[in-house]
Amino acid sequence: MKSYKEIYEIVKNTLSEYRFFHSQCVANRCVELASIYQVDKDAAKLVGIVHDMAKEMLPEEKVKYCKENHLEIDEIEKDNVGLLHGKIAADIAKKQFGFSEDLCSPIRYHTTGKEDMSLLDKILYVADMTSEDRKFENKEYIINLGNKDLDECVKYILKEGIHLRIAKNKKIHLNSVKALNFFME
Numbered sequence: 001m002k003s004y005k006e007i008y009e010i011v012k013n014t015l016s017e018y019r020f021f022h023s024q025c026v027a028n029r030c031v032e033l034a035s036i037y038q039v040d041k042d043a044a045k046l047v048g049i050v051h052d053m054a055k056e057m058l059p060e061e062k063v064k065y066c067k068e069n070h071l072e073i074d075e076i077e078k079d080n081v082g083l084l085h086g087k088i089a090a091d092i093a094k095k096q097f098g099f100s101e102d103l104c105s106p107i108r109y110h111t112t113g114k115e116d117m118s119l120l121d122k123i124l125y126v127a128d129m130t131s132e133d134r135k136f137e138n139k140e141y142i143i144n145l146g147n148k149d150l151d152e153c154v155k156y157i158l159k160e161g162i163h164l165r166i167a168k169n170k171k172i173h174l175n176s177v178k179a180l181n182f183f184m185e
Contacts, residue, residue, distance in 0.1 A: 001098035004046060010096075011053050019056055023049050025131035026124070033123045036147055040120075047106045047124050050097070054088035062088060076173045083173065086111045113158055113179035122150045129157050155183040 002010075012020050027048030034044035054062065059081040065088050066073050077083045090108035093099040099107075106124035109117070113125055126146040130139065146153040158180040165172050 002096075004042070004049075007046065007097055008049055011049055014053050015056060019052055022131065022133050023052050025133040026051060026127050029127035029131045030123055033127055033146060033150070034120075037119055037123065037150060039123060043103060043120060044123055044127075046099070047103055047120060048127055050089055050093050050099075051107050051110050051124060051128065052085065052089065053092060054085040055082075057085065057088065065091075074174075076171050079171060080173075083111055109175065112173040112175035113154065114175045115178045115182040117154065117179065119150070122154050126150060126153050126157065151183060155180065158183065 011023060015023065027045045030044035030048035031041050033039075034041045054065070057065065062081050062084040063073065065071070066084060069088075069091055071084075071087055071091060073084065077087075086108050090099075090104040093107055094101075094104050102118065102120065105114075105118060106121045109121055110124050110128050114121065117125065126142075130143045130146055142153060142156065145156060158176055162172055162176060162180065
């Protein structure tokens with residue numbers, strides 16, 4: 001596997017200054033949460049820095065990458081190509097950086113969540129919403145919830161995300177529905 005320094009430089013050279021700052025903030029928040037929940041901090045930092053590395057690809061580039069690399073595009077992703085960035089970043093992380101599936105899963109599902117998330121999956125999911133650069137009304141509440149109860153925090157973020165998509169008359173990815181149902185049980 002490539003070193004963190006090598007990966008950091010590749011991501012830095014791939015993203016805009018704005019998006020790279022976000023990735024740094026997410027990596028830092030991942031380390032904070034990893035400390036609380038006793039997860040490998042190096043692994044958390046890696047998934048945080050890499051999670052959005054495909055975010056700024058153009059929509060047609062995302063679709064082309066998926067076709068060329070045999071990554072399935074579901075019906076919701078066809079309507080919202082932006083969702084593909086996690087799937088693509090995970091594929092790049094595996095092929096170019098040597099990430100294991102344990103490291104690829106959080107990256108792949110950081111936008112939708114999934115059923116039966118690992119601790120690292122949950123950490124990245126929460127860190128992406130609670131990183132230093134995020135600005136929204138109830139951010140402190142979500143940070144505190146994440147620091148106390150990761151499962152409740154993931155459930156809260158899933159609910160809020162689904163409510164927001166409904167309010168905007170947007171489709172909801174099945175992974176998010178399945179994840180919320182899992183956390184409701």
